Amino acid sequence: MADLIEEKIKNYRTAPFDARFPNTNQTRNCFQNYLDYHRCNKALSEKGQDESPCQWYQRVYKSLCPMSWVSKWDDQIEAGSFPGKI
Template structure:
């Protein structure tokens, strides 16, 4: 068990630096990457492409964003009250 945790810690990487968010909290980086992930996922599904191509966006919004934000956004999407069309 301890070996698994140590391996995960060593292999864990956070999102790379994004120059669009120089003077802001990096959590603001979560929203556009969340949207980009879902746009990419929908586009790849429609074209029959591989969804793993979208994993970078997923990685960024999961590592920088709050879990509660992501859950709230997913709930809004499920209820049909999400502010944007994805």
């Protein structure tokens, strides 16, 4: 399974269609993938497992989200004022 994930990450070009977000506005898709990335990292690091499967979420949110949003959210996480549940 890890090989399959690594192959998908290697062949990644842009965010694929996600049926949860069928509309043109991809703001929620951006935010959800940002949350999923941080939740994945947290869950796998607590278990002491490899965090490489989380790279998929990171690539998706980096292709969808404006970097100004990402840096703002990163600052909020560091300050403890991030509005999402990680």
